[in-house]
Amino acid sequence: MDQVLFYALAAIAIISAVITIVARNAMYSVLSLVVTFFTLAGLYLLLNAEFVAVVHIIVYAGAIMVLFLFVVMMLNLNTTNSIVTNTTTNKVMAGLAGLAMAGILGYASWTTVLPAASNTAATDIGSVKVLGKMLFNEYLLPFELTSVLLIATMVGVIVLTKKEE
Amino acid sequence: MENIFNVVPLEHFVLLSLALFCIGMVGVLLRRNMIVVFMSIELMLNAVNLLAVAFSAHRGDSSGQVFVFFVMVVAAAEVALGLAILVMIYRNVKSVDINALKQLKW
Numbered sequence: 001m002d003q004v005l006f007y008a009l010a011a012i013a014i015i016s017a018v019i020t021i022v023a024r025n026a027m028y029s030v031l032s033l034v035v036t037f038f039t040l041a042g043l044y045l046l047l048n049a050e051f052v053a054v055v056h057i058i059v060y061a062g063a064i065m066v067l068f069l070f071v072v073m074m075l076n077l078n079t080t081n082s083i084v085t086n087t088t089t090n091k092v093m094a095g096l097a098g099l100a101m102a103g104i105l106g107y108a109s110w111t112t113v114l115p116a117a118s119n120t121a122a123t124d125i126g127s128v129k130v131l132g133k134m135l136f137n138e139y140l141l142p143f144e145l146t147s148v149l150l151i152a153t154m155v156g157v158i159v160l161t162k163k164e165e
Numbered sequence: 166m167e168n169i170f171n172v173v174p175l176e177h178f179v180l181l182s183l184a185l186f187c188i189g190m191v192g193v194l195l196r197r198n199m200i201v202v203f204m205s206i207e208l209m210l211n212a213v214n215l216l217a218v219a220f221s222a223h224r225g226d227s228s229g230q231v232f233v234f235f236v237m238v239v240a241a242a243e244v245a246l247g248l249a250i251l252v253m254i255y256r257n258v259k260s261v262d263i264n265a266l267k268q269l270k271w
Contacts, residue, residue, distance in 0.1 A: 019193060033207065094195040106180075153245055
């Protein structure tokens with residue numbers, strides 16, 4: 001059951017990722033990216049990472065994709081006149097670079113001997129309880145620094161988008 | 166839920182995230198539309214997140230999932246700032262074509 005679910009989710013993720021990058025209309029790109037994110041959330045659930053799955057849906061589908069949709073609609077990018085042409089040379093070079101990257105990474109992962117699974121693997125490592133304890137003990141400083149990052153981002157965005165007087 | 170690695174080897178998770186990363190990279194190189202380039206970057210970040218969660222579940226160590234949490238924070242900040250810059254560029258040059266910013270080279 002899990003096996004079927006994994007391969008189905010993986011296939012949907014790859015297909016919708018490809019649609020994201022080849023769709024002529026920016027709106028289709030955004031919507032297929034949402035599909036990719038939901039399949040990734042399903043994969044996190046398969047890996048017993050409930051907290052990451054829920055946060056992933058809230059942050060990506062709830063916040064980031066809404067931002068993308070908002071910008072696409074505000075700038076009216078879903079019309080045909082926003083289609084940007086690309087030269088054939090660029091396309092070929094991009095495809096070659098992607099194939100080269102896939103080859104290098106594939107070779108690297110093929111020749112790497114992955115470590116055996118930990119026998120003491122607890123099933124609740126993805127629970128809110130375990131992750132919360134970790135976040136507020138070992139990773140307390142990075143956690144607090146993310147709040148600084150977020151406030152700096154917020155100030156930056158407001159300053160950038162403010163119309164000049 | 167039983168252990169997923171009994172039925173799906175870790176290598177397949179690695180290959181899936183590798184495929185997603187390469188698709189994202191091709192998207193960054195292929196597309197001239199700034200907003201699609203941003204989405205491709207999101208795709209690459211998510212491929213890395215999937216890899217971190219897979220290894221974390223494989224090793225029984227939840228540090229990987231904490232890192233994913235931080236990556237998500239950075240991704241959210243990056244998207245907010247990036248889209249703000251995009252809106253500002255659009256106001257100035259009335260285009261989201263990355264070739265519209267050629268002058269930045271010099």
